[in-house]
Amino acid sequence: MSAEDPTLPLPDPAPRRAPRGRSRRATRTVEPAQRLPVARVAVDVGLAHLDRPFDYLVPARLDAEAVPGCRVRVRFGGALVDGYLLERVEHSDFTGRLGFLDRVTSAEPVLAAEVAELARAVADRYAGSLADVLRLAVPPRHARAERAADDPVPAGPVPPPDPDGWRPYPAGAAYLRALVDGRAPRAVFTAMPGDDWADRLADALTAVAAGGRGGLAVVPDARDLDRLDAALTVRLGAHRHVAIAASLGPEQRYRRFLRAARGRVPVVIGTRAAMFAPVPRLGLVAIWDDGDDLHADDHAPYPHAREVLLTRAQQAGAAALLAGYARSAEAQLLLATGWAKPIVADRAALRASAPRVVATGDEYQLARDPAAAAARLPGVAVRAARDALAADAPVLVQVPRRGYLPVVVCQRCRARTRCPRCAGPLAVPAAGGFPVCRWCGHTAGGYRCPECGGRELRAAVIGARRTAEELGRAFPGAVVRTSGRDGVLDRVPAEASVVVSTPGAEPVADGGYGAVLLLDSWALLTRADLRAAEETLRRWLAAAVLARPGAAGGRVVVVADASVPVVQALVRFDPGGFAERELADRRALGFPPAVRMASLTGTAPAIAELLAAATLPDGTDELGPVPVATPRAAPDDPERQRLLLRVPRAQGPALATALRAATAVRSARKDADPVRVQVDPLELL
């Protein structure tokens, strides 16, 4: 085709300029806004090397709508892309020629300055891009929700909460007072058995609202959210808080997000979808059960709600509350560094409310009670359950879900195997042979158990199949209910019944359970996860706290070896002591959170290329790469590998910066072969 082709409607003598002609003309006729004519825009493109603001001119006609935090559309490179207007400024440092904003999608300021700053920090910490984080932070726009009228806003001040529920916790009342007074206390709160956590969290949120500030709380799942919602409604009524969850439809989700963004409610609660929610005059961030892995987002860059909220507290000068019946190693680290203070029940109150916990070996009543044997219930457990049923109290039976990964344990003492080189877990290849480290690939020939010196290894038993019918036969005449994946029960009445539940689905019993049985502990304890012990105690405690006090007959029976530290922690009801020990162990072994880790997943050449482009901090430990199992590997798919990087905590930011820079180099070069970068990967197999 030639330019002289008469069929082409291109009379322009300079065809090279034709594509620019429209904006060129616009430049001449469109006037920039008089005041603050430059808009700094975060464009929604996923490329790492474009992860910075770009400057545009605001046309005078868009002056009023182009407010900081609004959604805009701009010409970027060839295409029109979405973006957020970060700020309006007088001058641009850009030496080239500025383009104009194409349009303001909506004048609604959906990206508060506080949230933009938070999102930037989270992107930096996780070696991800701002655009990726903003996709998590701001829900998709829904025009109808934007037009809809706001719900009523109740007038008048919020009265401070009744501190009575905090009486067992010596530091509790002072914490609430500090929240009312506008201070920023930071605490790790360990709730005691029998206490209702939702009431305590609602107290704290009410306190901060009473002081004229906003509060934000994140819980693991929808059921927890309902409980917190109910506790808040009792204290604040129905219109001073919103609950945000990803499971809401797009319209409801955006509507509630807008209520928060418009400053109509002082309190926002939600699942992790709410961790970036805008809260006016943020005074408190709270998280319930931070050890639950539902708090880790599954979209890049995979931020964890605890880390996001702590960053937020730091940046906003807000109070922080990490609450749980258990205590994570990360929470313990905050106490160890003095960043947060503990709020725990005094020993007397704890003794009065805790059930009696006994550990029992897995010897069964074989001859006398075949039904109990079929259900693999030890005699102690059967007696505790029958006593409870006789007292017309419900019995809770916690059984692990099936499907945990098999790991290799010592045949003699059942201790988990540890790689002699990097202390990672060992696995036996499907083809057989020597065990191989799942982290660094080291082949551990001639393995000796570090606990007992044993040389024989065995694959650990995976969550045994157990059915409600089996338990039903063991307790003839009792009603047997189940609560789990399909069909979660919320509450059960105070009457004789057996409730079989998987971890996380335990119903609350009116008046408490007479007995709680924790079965198949090996399936939990031998999980191929360095957090297996912490996770086990977290799940056991979640069930055990639902039992009646020991003085009222409450019994917890855990089928496990009483000499194992995690079992002792349960028997003594001592999550704090366990967390201290766990953190010490992780320091000794070089595990998170004592160190910072990052995983790189991709093909071997892509990983090598990323590493070559990265200037890693001095002393970075490289573990691997090792092949990683892909769930559905196509036949022509190149094998994926995983490399772990380990640095001291202080080098964490430097590691993230280095990985981000290396990703930027790769994305600028258009290296298609992707490498997934995950900082603090949850699964360290």
Next chain:
DNA sequence: TCAATCCGTATC
């Protein structure tokens, strides 16, 4: 010597 085309790179 000029213009059409290719390739690498920046994208306000």
Next chain:
DNA sequence: ATACGGATTGAC
């Protein structure tokens, strides 16, 4: 993605 600039190539 796509538009631009500089390098490259090929025809006169």
